[in-house]
Amino acid sequence: MLTMIPQLVIGAADLAAAFLFMYGLQRMSSPATAPSGIFVAGIGMLAAVLASFLYVFSVNAAAQPHLGVNITLALIALALGGGAAWWSGRKVALTAMPQMVALYNGMGGGAAGSIAAVELFGNKGHGLAQLGVTLLGALIGAVSLSGSLIAWAKLDGVIHKPLRVRGQQIFNGVVLLATLAVGGYLIFALQGGTDTLITPMITMSRLIYLFFGFALLYGVLMTLPIGGADMPVVISIYNAFTGLAVGLEGFVLQNPALMIAGMVVGAAGTLLTLLMAKAMNRSVGNVLFTNFGGASKRKRSHIKGSLKPTEAADAGIFMRYAKSVIIVPGYGLAAAQGQQKLYEFVKLLQVSGVSVKFAIHPVAGRMPGQMDVLLAEAGVPYDLIFQLDDINEEFKTTDVALVIGANDVVNTEARTDKSSPIFGMPILNADQAKKVYVVKRGQGKGYAGIVNPLFYADNCNMVYGDAAAVLAKMIEAVRGLSAQAA
Ligand code: NAP
Numbered sequence: 001m002l003t004m005i006p007q008l009v010i011g012a013a014d015l016a017a018a019f020l021f022m023y024g025l026q027r028m029s030s031p032a033t034a035p036s037g038i039f040v041a042g043i044g045m046l047a048a049v050l051a052s053f054l055y056v057f058s059v060n061a062a063a064q065p066h067l068g069v070n071i072t073l074a075l076i077a078l079a080l081g082g083g084a085a086w087w088s089g090r091k092v093a094l095t096a097m098p099q100m101v102a103l104y105n106g107m108g109g110g111a112a113g114s115i116a117a118v119e120l121f122g123n124k125g126h127g128l129a130q131l132g133v134t135l136l137g138a139l140i141g142a143v144s145l146s147g148s149l150i151a152w153a154k155l156d157g158v159i160h161k162p163l164r165v166r167g168q169q170i171f172n173g174v175v176l177l178a179t180l181a182v183g184g185y186l187i188f189a190l191q192g193g194t195d196t197l198i199t200p201m202i203t204m205s206r207l208i209y210l211f212f213g214f215a216l217l218y219g220v221l222m223t224l225p226i227g228g229a230d231m232p233v234v235i236s237i238y239n240a241f242t243g244l245a246v247g248l249e250g251f252v253l254q255n256p257a258l259m260i261a262g263m264v265v266g267a268a269g270t271l272l273t274l275l276m277a278k279a280m281n282r283s284v285g286n287v288l289f290t291n292f293g294g295a296s297k298r299k300r301s302h303i304k305g306s307l308k309p310t311e312a313a314d315a316g317i318f319m320r321y322a323k324s325v326i327i328v329p330g331y332g333l334a335a336a337q338g339q340q341k342l343y344e345f346v347k348l349l350q351v352s353g354v355s356v357k358f359a360i361h362p363v364a365g366r367m368p369g370q371m372d373v374l375l376a377e378a379g380v381p382y383d384l385i386f387q388l389d390d391i392n393e394e395f396k397t398t399d400v401a402l403v404i405g406a407n408d409v410v411n412t413e414a415r416t417d418k419s420s421p422i423f424g425m426p427i428l429n430a431d432q433a434k435k436v437y438v439v440k441r442g443q444g445k446g447y448a449g450i451v452n453p454l455f456y457a458d459n460c461n462m463v464y465g466d467a468a469a470v471l472a473k474m475i476e477a478v479r480g481l482s483a484q485a486a
Contacts, residue, residue, distance in 0.1 A: 010058060011256075013051035018260040020044025025268060031372040032382050048257035049078070055255075081107075094374060095334050098232055098367050102152040105238045108265070109144025112137050112245035113212065119252055120208050123190055130252055131190055135183040137248030139215045144241040146219030151231045151238065154223075163224040169289065172221045179214035182207055226288065232366050233276050233287045240269030272368060279362040281414075281425040305456035307443075315402075315437045315463050316345070316474030317481060322399035322435075324355040326391065328428050329374065331365045331447070332405020332440055338468035339378035342404065345471050346380070348478045358384055359391045359428050361409035366447075392429050401433035403454075405467045407446030412453050422448050436460040439470045 024041025027033040053071075061067055085104075092100050116138030119126065126134065153159040186207055226234055247262025277284050319325050327346070333339060346356045358380065364371045375385055395401060403410050410430040413420040430436055431454045438455055442464060445451065454460055463470050 007058070010051050010054045013047050013054060014256040014260075017044045017048035017051060017257045020047060021261055021264050025264060030382075031369065031376045031385070034369075034373075034376075045261075048261065051257055052255070093337075094370070094377065095337075095366075096156075097370070098235060099152050099155045101239070101367070102148045102155060102231070102235045105235060105242050106145045106148030106152065108242035109141040109148060109238065109245055112141030112242065112249045112262075113145060113215075114141075115249040115253065116141065117208070117212065119249075120186070120190065121205060123204070126190070126252070128187065128191055131187045133248050134252045135187055135211070137245045137252065138212065139179060139183060140241045140248070141245035142212055142215035143219035143222065144238045144245060146216040147223040147241075148219075148235065148238045150220055150223035151234050154226075155231050159224075162227050168221070168225055172218065175214060175218045175221060179211060179218055182211045182214060186211060222288075230287050232368075233273060233280075233284070236269055236273040236276055236368075237284065237288075238269075240266050240273055243267070243269050276363060276368060279425070281422065303451060303453045303456050305453075305458060307455055308461050309464055310437070310461040312439075312463050312465065312470045312473035313477035315461065316477040318435065319349060319354065319400050319402065319437075319474075320352050320478045320481060322354055324398045325349060325357075325400045325402055326395060326398050326430070326433065327356065327358050328401060328403045328406050328410055328430050329358065329360070329364060329371050330404065330406020330409055331370075332407075333467050334365050334370060334374050334405070336405060336467035336469075338404070338466075338471050339374045339380075341468050341471035341475065343375070343378040343380050345475050345478070346384075348475060348482075352478070352482075356384065357386055357391060357394070359395075359430075360385060360387055361406070361426075361428050362388060364406060364409045388426060388428060395429040396432040398433045399435060401430035401436045403430050403436060403438040404471075405440060407440070407452055408448045408450075410452070410454055411446070411448070411450065412457075413450065420450060422450065430454065431457055431460075434459065437463055439463045439465070439467050441466055 020040050021044045024037045024039075024044060027037025027040060029037075053074075056064070056067070056071070064070070088100060116134045119134050120138070150159065154162075186204075189204065189207075223234060243262050243265025245262070247259050247266055250256070250258025250260075250262050273284060277287060327342070329339075329342070333342065349356050358371075358375060360371045362368070365374070372385065376382075401410075406428075408414075408422060408425075408427075410428050411420075411422060412427065412431050414422045414425040414427045417423055436454065436457070436459055438460060440462070455462060465473075
């Protein structure tokens with residue numbers, strides 16, 4: 001009975017999956033609709049999985065001698081993978097999200113590489129084009145798997161320093177060429193299902209292992225020299241790679257849902273990579289092949305003024321009597337998990353009649369959209385949140401800019417200093433507000449590893465401390481004021 005399932009139902013399930021992936025992605029473009037977008041895309045994934053099972057049942061059982069075992073294995077894999085994802089998704093801290101994305105990317109690449117391995121080891125009589133696509137998907141998937149694992153290790157602090165040695169790029173090039181050479185040989189040798197042996201020692205399966213070994217090694221070598229702080233962009237590149245690899249293997253299996261999902265992920269990952277690079281005013285090549293940030297030896301002799309510390313309570317009370325405040329959140333707010341306290345403080349200001357807005361830089365934090373998610377998590381209404389282009393003109397008519405755990409995104413060097421690594425990056429004009437308070441723990445630099453002249457400006461005061469602790473003191477001070485007035 002099950003073998004009678006018409007192709008039409010499978011096609012409809014694939015089409016529904018494709019539609020849901022794209023609709024889900026479209027909804028993810030706004031923080032207001034993003035949660036439902038993720039849910040919609042999840043339903044799409046469910047439809048794709050169902051379509052795959054229907055496909056398996058629709059194929060003649062006689063052609064699948066191990067059907068029962070394979071279905072059992074697939075169900076076990078789904079239960080294990082789904083269970084682990086459910087558990088880690090609920091448990092992961094927002095600041096550890098980049099690590100989780102890195103791991104998921106790697107698994108996607110690994111899955112694509114595994115599909116290719118089944119096709120290659122099975123030697124299923126593919127033609128030249130199909131073998132080429134299989135091997136390309138295998139290469140990209142394997143690089144994405146090992147590269148993403150290194151990215152995870154760097155973000156999680158397991159690997160502390162970028163590993164750079166002389167002649168590294170040349171060595172990496174040689175490994176890539178060797179991978180391509182073995183892959184090229186395999187394409188011709190495996191054509192039409194024939195196993196051409198070179199010598200009894202060099203069997204086809206050994207060459208396939210060698211190919212995967214080289215590809216995995218290349219992923220490791222390519223990622224090791226890149227600085228930990230550049231990992232979000234690298235993860236986005238591997239995201240695009242994974243999508244491409246999945247799409248290619250979908251072509252090999254002639255599975256429309258895989259092809260479409262792969263293409264959507266590949267295109268979205270590529271766009272995200274380019275947007276991140278553009279928002280940082282850097283090229284993707286610069287991210288992959290240069291040592292950004294960590295090695296900055298620039299002195300601050302070109303900066304005038306001094307750092308002027310002030311108490312959190314004084315800053316809080318000053319803002320309570322301001323007419324307008326724009327808040328610039330950055331990575332430090334996420335690190336301190338101070339978002340709930342921040343919104344509590346904002347509500348106190350609003351009750352006192354202060355107009356409060358949030359200004360979000362496209363690359364604030366360590367993941368695209370991280371600040372939007374952080375504020376949404378605290379319950380900040382979306383109409384208080386403004387993106388750079390929509391709010392930048394307002395700073396000059398604003399009483400106070402409260403920069404909280406942000407640094408590079410308000411670094412005025414980006415406007416004026418051609419020798420600065422962030423020269424040309426659009427910044428939030430916090431310096432143009434009448435008064436600026438910067439909340440940070442000490443004199444730690446931002447991601448780009450450079451000094452920020454804004455902190456030394458006449459209209460700027462530093463409020464030192466962990467963002468959550470500082471906000472708690474500001475709340476206490478403003479509450480104390482209201483209690484006195486009552
Ligand atoms: P940032 O430039 O990295 O600065 C964050 C600041 O937060 C640091 O100067 C640090 O100073 C402070 N801080 C850290 N922990 C804190 C805590 N617990 N409480 C208070 N302050 C704390 O961050 P950003 O302004 O958000 O800029 C983001 C940077 O990341 C940009 O350069 C961007 O290009 C880069 N980037 C972003 C993405 C993305 O997708 N968003 C991807 C890749 C790279 P102290 O140590 O003194 O406290």
